[in-house]
Amino acid sequence: MAAPPVISLSRVTKVYDAGRLSVHAVRGISLVIERGDYVAIMGSSGSGKTTLMNIIGCLDVATSGRYLLDGVDVRRLDDERLAAVRNRKIGFVFQSFNLIPRTTALHNVELPLIYAGQRGPERRRRASAALSTVGLGSRMHHLPSELSGGQQQRAAIARAIVTNPAIILADEPTGNLDSVSTQDVLGVFDQVNAEGRTVVLITHEPDVANHAKRVVQLRDGQVMEDVRQAPVDGLPPRHRARTQQGVA
Amino acid sequence: MFSTESLRIAVSGLIANRLRSALTMLGILIGVGAVIILVAVGNGSSRTVQKRIESLGTNTLTVFRGSFGRGRGGRAFVGTQSRQSQLSLGDVTALQNKANAPDVASASPVVNATVTATYQGASYSPQAFVGTAPTYFTARAFTVAEGRFFDQSDYDSRARVVVLGQTVVGQLFGTQDPVGATVQVNGVNFAVIGVTAKKGSNGPQDQDDVALAPLTTVQDHLTGVGSLNQILVQAASRKQTTAAQDEVTSLLLARHRIADPTQADFSVLNQATLLQTSAATNRVFTVLLGAVAAISLLVGGIGVMNIMLVTVTERTREIGIRKAIGARRRDILSQFLIEAVLLCVAGGVAGVGAGLAGSHFKIVGVHPAVVPYSVALAFGVAVAVGLFFGIYPANRAASLRPIDALRYE
Numbered sequence: 277m278a279a280p281p282v283i284s285l286s287r288v289t290k291v292y293d294a295g296r297l298s299v300h301a302v303r304g305i306s307l308v309i310e311r312g313d314y315v316a317i318m319g320s321s322g323s324g325k326t327t328l329m330n331i332i333g334c335l336d337v338a339t340s341g342r343y344l345l346d347g348v349d350v351r352r353l354d355d356e357r358l359a360a361v362r363n364r365k366i367g368f369v370f371q372s373f374n375l376i377p378r379t380t381a382l383h384n385v386e387l388p389l390i391y392a393g394q395r396g397p398e399r400r401r402r403a404s405a406a407l408s409t410v411g412l413g414s415r416m417h418h419l420p421s422e423l424s425g426g427q428q429q430r431a432a433i434a435r436a437i438v439t440n441p442a443i444i445l446a447d448e449p450t451g452n453l454d455s456v457s458t459q460d461v462l463g464v465f466d467q468v469n470a471e472g473r474t475v476v477l478i479t480h481e482p483d484v485a486n487h488a489k490r491v492v493q494l495r496d497g498q499v500m501e502d503v504r505q506a507p508v509d510g511l512p513p514r515h516r517a518r519t520q521q522g523v524a
Numbered sequence: 525m526f527s528t529e530s531l532r533i534a535v536s537g538l539i540a541n542r543l544r545s546a547l548t549m550l551g552i553l554i555g556v557g558a559v560i561i562l563v564a565v566g567n568g569s570s571r572t573v574q575k576r577i578e579s580l581g582t583n584t585l586t587v588f589r590g591s592f593g594r595g596r597g598g599r600a601f602v603g604t605q606s607r608q609s610q611l612s613l614g615d616v617t618a619l620q621n622k623a624n625a626p627d628v629a630s631a632s633p634v635v636n637a638t639v640t641a642t643y644q645g646a647s648y649s650p651q652a653f654v655g656t657a658p659t660y661f662t663a664r665a666f667t668v669a670e671g672r673f674f675d676q677s678d679y680d681s682r683a684r685v686v687v688l689g690q691t692v693v694g695q696l697f698g699t700q701d702p703v704g705a706t707v708q709v710n711g712v713n714f715a716v717i718g719v720t721a722k723k724g725s726n727g728p729q730d731q732d733d734v735a736l737a738p739l740t741t742v743q744d745h746l747t748g749v750g751s752l753n754q755i756l757v758q759a760a761s762r763k764q765t766t767a768a769q770d771e772v773t774s775l776l777l778a779r780h781r782i783a784d785p786t787q788a789d790f791s792v793l794n795q796a797t798l799l800q801t802s803a804a805t806n807r808v809f810t811v812l813l814g815a816v817a818a819i820s821l822l823v824g825g826i827g828v829m830n831i832m833l834v835t836v837t838e839r840t841r842e843i844g845i846r847k848a849i850g851a852r853r854r855d856i857l858s859q860f861l862i863e864a865v866l867l868c869v870a871g872g873v874a875g876v877g878a879g880l881a882g883s884h885f886k887i888v889g890v891h892p893a894v895v896p897y898s899v900a901l902a903f904g905v906a907v908a909v910g911l912f913f914g915i916y917p918a919n920r921a922a923s924l925r926p927i928d929a930l931r932y933e
């Protein structure tokens with residue numbers, strides 16, 4: 277028997293109660309994502325992409341439907357276990373970077389390891405290795421306010437991958453970046469996916485979606501289209517063998 | 525999770541808002557400092573009063589004319605007074621009789637004279653000019669600084685000798701040696717034979733502003749023979765003062781032919797009772813001062829809570845980020861709790877320093893005496909305040925759902 281899919285959603289809905297009227301942000305989405313896949317979620321504004329991503333990332337819970345993460349129903353997990361899942365299984369990258377202010381890039385990247393209970397020089401080594409992976413090795417003692425947008429986003433990605441999570445989730449990671457920074461960031465995602473990790477990202481840009489192996493189109497909280505661009509177990513379509521690119 | 529990590533996070537949180545942290549600490553500092561200083565003031569004043577009373581002699585009883593509470597020495601005597609209230613030398617002799625009063629060690633007659641003493645142009649009116657017997661010195665715990673005290677033969681021979689307290693010496697003689705000199709007391713020559721050792725001026729009453737002469741001499745030359753103002757009775761020991769008081773009372777009632785003790789024409793003041801009463805009063809005083817200070821500590825605590833709530837609100841987004849990358853409830857809880865407790869510990873340490881430093885100064889005429897337990901208590905309460913007032917904001921932060929915290933603007 278094969279391992280269960282890493283993400284399995286069936287008839288998931290999310291209803292927001294905004295005063296008297298309720299908003300159906302997600303209306304019954306069923307989606308299965310295999311280990312090693314690279315999925316781009318697209319759709320117009322308000323189509324429920326972020327809502328779906330927050331559910332997948334265990335930051336929010338679905339109103340109804342079932343979500344199995346590695347075969348485990350997340351509803352069964354208590355606070356403590358959910359924190360562990362967010363810490364070790366999932367790496368989340370936000371559109372607005374969300375680095376902790378007044379805290380160096382290195383310390384930001386160390387945080388997930390701190391919450392994982394790791395201490396000492398090994399923690400520091402792993403954090404700086406993650407920063408080198410995203411090409412920020414020389415900037416790790418800088419504060420977020422001293423970094424460019426692209427650098428901040430790469431620091432945020434370093435923080436997402438530092439615990440070696442099986443899944444990387446990114447909500448419009450390139451939404452606030454110029455084309456050069458976008459290429460840097462996508463290079464990192466391609467690399468991470470090439471290492472066998474599952475990547476799900478939200479984007480509005482077809483160029484970005486072209487990096488993925490599969491593109492899912494949402495509209496009005498439902499899946500409109502689900503197109504595979506490359507096989508799950510191959511390399512990402514735009515992957516280039518990693519040279520020392522983007523060391524800023 | 526109390527680790528160096530959460531401590532570091534909390535410290536950097538405090539440093540990020542230096543001024544605000546310092547002001548919040550100030551609230552705790554003032555509270556802790558106030559508790560220490562005010563309790564020290566209460567304790568200091570209690571000690572002062574106690575010392576003052578002890579310097580009167582702790583195992584002594586003072587017999588006054590008239591009823592105590594209606595005025596001392598019969599001066600403000602009103603009501604049922606039909607007979608002249610008298611304390612006589614006969615009373616003194618009766619009290620000295622061991623068969624009548626076994627618990628009495630000595631009884632000294634006391635008359636007070638209002639006099640002006642002059643010496644080579646300098647003149648001075650001592651607060652107390654006492655005519656008494658030699659036993660008075662031991663009962664009042666006077667010691668010789670210079671010369672000698674008058675003795676029984678001076679008393680019997682009605683010698684015109686006087687013993688001066690340090691204040692009187694200073695006023696009349698300055699730096700000269702008084703022993704052997706002759707002073708005029710209301711125009712009568714007295715030879716100065718001794719000086720009492722300094723007793724200190726505790727409070728309003730200067731115990732060294734005194735001159736003492738034999739009762740016989742004083743009655744001959746200054747007051748005339750009349751009633752004594754007081755009889756100073758010394759009990760055989762501190763434990764025997766109550767028994768001595770009973771003996772004195774019943775003996776004098778019998779001698780004055782008074783059947784009903786409530787109609788007594790004299791009153792007996794027990795120094796030990798006075799001490800106990802004043803100790804009790806001072807305890808109340810100290811507790812009240814402490815309570816006032818404790819309120820300021822409470823106010824400081826509310827300040828901590830207020831600031832922590834602001835901090836939590838300000839950092840809601842940060843809390844969301846931390847939760848999104850795997851912080852558990854207790855990680856967030858301990859981060860903010862440690863921050864609150866740190867504020868209070870720092871404020872408490874500074875407050876203890878300020879309190880100890882402040883206790884070196886004389887405050888409203890009292891030398892504060894620091895009570896060790898008040899330091900420990902104030903500091904302990906400060907830390908407890910941090911925990912108590914930190915728990916609510918910290919818990920509020922820890923209970924935030926990650927998605928709500930991240931969405932917070």
Ligand SMILES: Nc1ncnc2c1ncn2[C@@H]1O[C@H](COP(=O)(O)OP(=O)(O)OP(=O)(O)O)[C@@H](O)[C@H]1O
Binds near residue numbers: 294301320322324327
């Ligand atoms: N907290 C909320 N309370 C009420 N309604 C919400 C909330 N969050 C989102 N919505 C609504 O749910 C719908 C889906 O929102 P969502 O953020 O998932 O859209 P999106 O696809 O991410 O859009 P965009 O591309 O603009 O980011 C929208 O109509 C939005 O107004």
Ligand SMILES: [Mg+2]
Binds near residue numbers: 327
């Ligand atoms: Mg969105």
